Amino acid sequence: MDLFGHTASKHGASRDLAYALAVAVVALLPRLFVAIAWAREPVWDGHYYHFGAERIAQGLGYSEDVIIAGQAVWKPWCHYPIGYSAFLAVLYLIFGSGLLVAPIANAVIGTLLAVVSFRLARYFTTETRARVAGALVALHPGLIAYSAVLMTELLAALLIMTALWVAIRWRGQWLGVVLAGVTVGLATLVRPASLLVAPLLLVIWPAGTKAVWLKTAAATAVATFVVLPWTLRNCKVMDGCAFVSTNGGWNLAIGALTETGRFKTLHAADGCAVVTGQVQQDRCWSKIGRDTIASDPVRWLALIPKKLGQTYDHESFAIEYLREADPDAWPEERRVAARGLLSLAHRLLLVAAALSAVALVRWRRKDPWPWAVQTFALVGMCALGIYGFVNDYHPFFWLAALTPVVAMLHLPGRPLMGPVGRGLMGLLALTSATHAVFFGDDRYHLVVTPALCILAAGALRDAFHRRTSSLPPDTEPDYQALERPSEPA
Secondary structure: OOOOOOOOHHHHHHOOOOOOHHHHHHHHHHHHHHHHHOOOOOOOHHHHHHHHHHHHOOOOOOEEEEEEOOOEEEEEEOOOHHHHHHHHHHHHHHHHEEEEOOHHHHHHHHHHHHHHHHHHHHHOOOOHHHHHHHHHHHOHHHHHHHHOOOHHHHHHHHHHHHHHHHHHHHOOOHHHHHHHHHHHHHHHHHHHHHHHHHHHHHHHHOOHHHHHHHHHHHHHHHHHHHHHHHHHHHHHHHOOOOOOOOOHHHHHHHHHHHOOOOOOOOOHHHOOOOOHHHHHHHHHHHHHHHHHHHOHHHHHHHOOHHHHHHHHHOOHHHHHHHHHHHHOOEEEEEEEHHHHHHHHHHHHHHHHHHHHHHHEOOOHHHHHHHHHHHHHHHHHHHHHHHHHHHHOOOOHHHHHHHHHHHHHOOOOOOEHHHHHHHHHHHHHHHHHHHHHHOOOOHHHHHHHHHHHHHHHHHHEEEEEEHHOOOOOOOOOHHHHHHOOOOOOO
16 A cells, blocks of 8 residues: 555556557557658668668678778778667668668657656656656657657657666666666667766665665666677777767767857868868867867857757757658648647647646645745746747747756745656756757757656646655655555556
8 A cells, every 4th residue: 555545456557558558559550650651761860870770781780881992991880879770770680671661660669658658657646647648748749750750869768768667667676777777778879878867867766775876876887888899899990999979079069169059060170170080080079179168168158048949949850851851742831830830749848847846735824835936936937938939039948947957946835756757857957968068959859758748747736745744754755655646557
């Protein structure tokens, strides 16, 4: 029996399983349609992920052929992370490398993402709200449209959410440590910044014991060990050692040299005219980035709002990718309408997610302070949302940046965050910090969109003190029990 007097039952487990299957069907159908109807020849970074997967499937490794003195010479790669191409290569070995294989795989990934998000949400809030979270992920138009896009974000999101789920499912157990570490390691191979999720597990596991530090360190070590074989490969075949890829220095230089806060093409004139290999090039660009930041740190700091704005203010990458792949299918009117739909859904989701840091508190004459503080927080979050809609630049990034801060403060009458809430808020904060350092693009928020859906489903919950009022004084609440009114299956 948990703190609410509910007990786990076979009936509750059956309901969870039935809903998971239902949300999977709801998620899969529109994704399959998009994957089949909109699939075209991959463009932009998707071209390289597809090409790399084909080379691996052909037994040529992550590589390309370059012409030297009229002869094709095998040349290893590691500029892009290996994970997504390696995943596709397995499918290409089985099904071939037809244009529909990767989009259909993305549709399945998106479906699993909806199911995992529902399962994670069951440890965060009530059964009904968890179902809302799963439905939001299943029906999110941006996640659906991304099924036809050969980019890493969907797979990275699935692995990260799975890492959080296994860490919660086996919370405090060594099985959870190992599974979370392995999953974070795989996510790191897809998206190197995912390694930061391993230390984030510190806020998920039971606090107040020395073992939590050991287990967090162990999970980080496991994640690193998963990546290590690829690192050793790079040290052996490249012109130097690279942990996962050689685009970190490149991205740092872009973040230092950009004027808009988003991607810009780097040229030899920007500082790296002599290139002897991918690792050397990355180290050169890393130095350019560090030197540029050090020469004018105020300018670099002033770019942060622009970078976060590019990351959170709109959602358009999927439509621009699809238009680049098939311009005739996306005339200007359709392009603008589709971008508007995706951006509207994303902005509404940000507003709802921000309200997860606010609680509904009843007015009490003897103690009005919690009501006053939470009402002020509610008005503030709503005001930021309204400002984002009416301002010509639509600065919704303030909601993404401030929501984890408000959640972290122990404000009177605050809602219960618990380990899942802390993990989700930490993931959002890590994403903002990463792209404040490097550069922004709206596709990067797709990785945390499932987290936003779970937080949105938890908007305006009961206050913390109401959910712990039955505990003896000075007793640490069982957060995991508090987060699940009925035991999930």
